[in-house]
Amino acid sequence: MAICVTPRIVVAATGSGVGKTTVTAALMRALHDRGLKVAAFKCGPDYLDPGYHQRAALSSSHNLDGWMMGRAGVLETFATAAADADIAIIEGVMGLFDSAAPTADEGSTAEIARWLGAPVLLVVDASGMARTIAALALGFAQFDSSIRIAGLICNRVGSRGHLELLRRTPVPMPIVGALPAAPEITLPERHLGLVSAINSATPESVFQRLGQMAVEWFDLDSIIALARSSPPLAGDRDRAPRAIARCPIGIAYDEAFHFYYQYNLAALEAAGAELVRFSPIRDRTLPAVAGLYFGGGYPETAARELSANLPMLQAIREFAAAGKPIYAECGGLMYLAEAIRTFDHETYPMAALIPGTAVMHSTLQALGYVEVTTTAPSLLGPTGTSWRGHQFRYSSLEPDAAAIERIYRVVPRWGAGPFAEGYRRANVIASYVHAHWASNPAVPAAFVQTCAEAADRRKDRFS
Numbered sequence: 001m002a003i004c005v006t007p008r009i010v011v012a013a014t015g016s017g018v019g020k021t022t023v024t025a026a027l028m029r030a031l032h033d034r035g036l037k038v039a040a041f042k043c044g045p046d047y048l049d050p051g052y053h054q055r056a057a058l059s060s061s062h063n064l065d066g067w068m069m070g071r072a073g074v075l076e077t078f079a080t081a082a083a084d085a086d087i088a089i090i091e092g093v094m095g096l097f098d099s100a101a102p103t104a105d106e107g108s109t110a111e112i113a114r115w116l117g118a119p120v121l122l123v124v125d126a127s128g129m130a131r132t133i134a135a136l137a138l139g140f141a142q143f144d145s146s147i148r149i150a151g152l153i154c155n156r157v158g159s160r161g162h163l164e165l166l167r168r169t170p171v172p173m174p175i176v177g178a179l180p181a182a183p184e185i186t187l188p189e190r191h192l193g194l195v196s197a198i199n200s201a202t203p204e205s206v207f208q209r210l211g212q213m214a215v216e217w218f219d220l221d222s223i224i225a226l227a228r229s230s231p232p233l234a235g236d237r238d239r240a241p242r243a244i245a246r247c248p249i250g251i252a253y254d255e256a257f258h259f260y261y262q263y264n265l266a267a268l269e270a271a272g273a274e275l276v277r278f279s280p281i282r283d284r285t286l287p288a289v290a291g292l293y294f295g296g297g298y299p300e301t302a303a304r305e306l307s308a309n310l311p312m313l314q315a316i317r318e319f320a321a322a323g324k325p326i327y328a329e330c331g332g333l334m335y336l337a338e339a340i341r342t343f344d345h346e347t348y349p350m351a352a353l354i355p356g357t358a359v360m361h362s363t364l365q366a367l368g369y370v371e372v373t374t375t376a377p378s379l380l381g382p383t384g385t386s387w388r389g390h391q392f393r394y395s396s397l398e399p400d401a402a403a404i405e406r407i408y409r410v411v412p413r414w415g416a417g418p419f420a421e422g423y424r425r426a427n428v429i430a431s432y433v434h435a436h437w438a439s440n441p442a443v444p445a446a447f448v449q450t451c452a453e454a455a456d457r458r459k460d461r462f463s
Contacts, residue, residue: 294332
């Protein structure tokens with residue numbers, strides 16, 4: 001059993017939209033500029049905030065999701081990613097106690113804070129607020145005694161005088177920082193969240209300024225001391241060491257495809273994959289790999305460029321025709337479809353491995369946790385293989401690929417009933433579900449094994 005002693009603190013909030021990502025980015029950059037190695041984490045399934053963490057902390061950010069990963073997966077991921085860091089900063093999701101259900105904290109920031117034994121910094125939108133902040137802070141502090149709210153960060157204060165006024169109120173924990181309302185450091189938004197960092201025009205100067213403001217407005221010494229008050233953390237299991245590489249797997253990575261859980265990529269490497277990044281937008285040929293993994297992203301924003309790269313599209317078709325494994329999620333499914341119809345109603349031909357057109361809509365088409373069980377053997381394992389994941393999309397596949405086999409039985413965490421998905425054609429599987437393989441580490445191992453066997457068969461043909 002691993003013991004993690006890395007200092008850690010959770011940046012939570014009273015609700016969505018109060019500025020916790022801005023506060024988190026400012027804190028991460030300020031600590032990095034102090035010479036500390038910062039381990040960055042994000043509660044929940046979100047792909048977008050971790051990109052900003054990476055730019056702020058200059059290190060990879062890892063998701064911690066109680067429902068998709070389970071306690072063991074969360075502790076394993078945290079202990080592994082934070083092992084050699086000086087401090088770990090964990091950004092929450094929504095409000096501190098918001099979760100998948102109104103009567104429990106499964107999937108909440110509070111659950112992660114409890115599992116990690118981490119003190120919490122509560123971000124409050126303090127604009128237009130004075131003594132009321134004390135009542136709000138008291139309510140949060142008393143709601144769940146197992147959660148230690150160690151300090152407040154007052155966002156959008158009007159002035160230094162406003163901050164001092166807030167500090168004179170009878171708040172039950174120290175106010176350890178604030179940020180003034182400053183539109184020039186606000187991170188841009190898209191759909192229900194932020195623009196992804198790789199697509200954002202946010203310059204490096206914004207992150208530098210955020211770090212400077214944290215130095216000016218945060219009590220960094222007190223925050224570090226709070227993080228160091230975290231108790232030693234016992235992990236339930238250790239991630240397997242990286243295996244000797246058995247086969248190379250191509251990872252689509254550019255402005256169109258960059259939504260990958262770090263856990264999934266590490267799990268592929270642990271199973272013996274050598275990950276080789278390539279760009280479906282700019283590269284004209286595929287790298288020499290045994291399998292392909294297309295993650296999510298925003299292919300609709302680069303549909304013209306993706307469609308115009310005919311050599312890459314043809315290379316992917318030939319790769320599939322040779323029986324080599326291809327796995328795709330959400331944006332990857334869109335790219336493997338016959339075409340993408342964008343928000344402006346333009347249609348762009350794509351790889352045509354999956355029947356149907358991926359159509360963008362102005363309203364959300366799916367959002368929430370799901371559990372997947374396969375109904376046939378596949379490159380991800382035998383019949384009955386299960387894992388958990390998440391959907392967040394504004395597109396739909398039209399028509400709904402009725403002519404192609406579907407091998408997923410998808411059960412939403414709440415709302416609609418089970419439905420069939422997971423489009424398969426030969427050795428190609430594409431789905432709108434973003435899988436998190438901490439829920440079943442056998443899945444990435446099976447994918448690597450399938451890719452290695454495909455590579456071995458090809459060697460045999462040419463030997």
